[in-house]
Amino acid sequence: MPHIKTGQETLARKTREMTIHPTAIVDKHAQLDTGVSVGPFTVIGPKVAIGKDTQIAGHATITGKTTIGRRNRIYPYAFIGTAPQDINYRGEDTRLVIGDDNIIREYVTISVATTKYDWITRVGNGNMLMSYCHVAHDCEIGNATICANCLNMSGHVKIEDGAAIGGIVGIHQFVTIGKYAFIGGLSRITQDVPPFLITEGNHAKVRGVNTVGMRRNNIDEKSIAAVEETFKALYVADNGVFSQRLDELEKRADLTPDVRYLVQFQRNSINGVQGRAREIIRKQKKG
Numbered sequence: 564m565p566h567i568k569t570g571q572e573t574l575a576r577k578t579r580e581m582t583i584h585p586t587a588i589v590d591k592h593a594q595l596d597t598g599v600s601v602g603p604f605t606v607i608g609p610k611v612a613i614g615k616d617t618q619i620a621g622h623a624t625i626t627g628k629t630t631i632g633r634r635n636r637i638y639p640y641a642f643i644g645t646a647p648q649d650i651n652y653r654g655e656d657t658r659l660v661i662g663d664d665n666i667i668r669e670y671v672t673i674s675v676a677t678t679k680y681d682w683i684t685r686v687g688n689g690n691m692l693m694s695y696c697h698v699a700h701d702c703e704i705g706n707a708t709i710c711a712n713c714l715n716m717s718g719h720v721k722i723e724d725g726a727a728i729g730g731i732v733g734i735h736q737f738v739t740i741g742k743y744a745f746i747g748g749l750s751r752i753t754q755d756v757p758p759f760l761i762t763e764g765n766h767a768k769v770r771g772v773n774t775v776g777m778r779r780n781n782i783d784e785k786s787i788a789a790v791e792e793t794f795k796a797l798y799v800a801d802n803g804v805f806s807q808r809l810d811e812l813e814k815r816a817d818l819t820p821d822v823r824y825l826v827q828f829q830r831n832s833i834n835g836v837q838g839r840a841r842e843i844i845r846k847q848k849k850g
Contacts, residue, residue: 584621602639611644614663627675628656632663632688640670647674647700649718655682662688662706673698677718693730707780711748721837723758725780727773739838741828743780745773755838758825759790769798782821789819793826806833 582600583589589601592609599613602621607613611625614633619625623637627644637643644659646652657676660683667673671692676684677700686698687706695713698704702716705724714728717736722728726740729748740746740756747763747770756762761771772791797808812818812826831837 596633608644627659629659629661629675631661632665634663635661635665635667637667638669638671638694641667642670642672643667645672645674647677647718649677649700652677652700657682657684657700659684659686661686664689666691668692668694668696670695671698672696674700676701680719687724699736705742725776726756727776729763737838739828739832741825743773743776743782745776755828755832758828759821760794760825769794786819786821789822790825793822797829809833 580597581595584601584603584605586603587601587605587607589595589607590609593607594612596613596615598616599619601607601619602623604621605619605623606626608626610628611631612629613631616633617631617635617637619637620639622639623641623643625631625643627646629644646654655678657678659673659675665686665688671694673686674684676682680701684698684701685703687704689707690704690710691708692698692710693712696710697715699716699718699720701719703721705722707725708722709727711728711730713731714734715732716734719737720734720740722740723742725743728740728746729750731748732746732750732752734740734752738752738755741758743759744756745761746752746756746767747761749765750763750767751765752762752767757769759773759777760769761773762769772787772794774787777787777790793812796812797805800808802808809826809829813830818826
């Protein structure tokens, strides 16, 4: 596809069913599939690949080694594939991979990865990133998440499927957010957030069960009731310390799949398999 120079056409250019505004700048090496539309004054770099029927509004910038799937909607002034905000980054050919059916609103920023892990920042399918969200280097977002306005993720954050995060939330690097978790607005997240539960505050604490989110994701009432009982056993009961209560739950053979996942998530956090402990391990290796 030829390079498109600004100001040289008065009508939108249509090539292979793509629609590219005459003021957009699309590098000749960029790969745009059929049905892609590019709005005015958008800039698309040479290492970008964009899937079918993705709509890119005006004034967006897509750069870096970035792959974007099908049917995404990218709004004005989004900055996608920019270099990581990491002082050790030296321009290495790291990547950003975005799936299908995502909504990326105004002024969202998503960085390519650093070289510290697998060189990829990932965004799955069906996510909504509201205005001014920042997805830092090496983050991993699953599917069907909702990230409200001004959510700021530090590097290496992982957000599992179906999680919903309120506005003006800050997430510390390496934190893992469990599936179908809900985080209230204005929260400060410095530790892993367990799945299925409501967490909010500064410092953030587990407050209850995300029954609304679970029902919206078609989780049956029996499973919800089991999670509610587990929440009481782990966070409301006053018998022993948290790790002891977790030990008692792990011994039970009648746990539902969701409860077993919640218990295993907490065990992984304690054992350093996920979350903030990964930061400690990295520092120990460096030392």
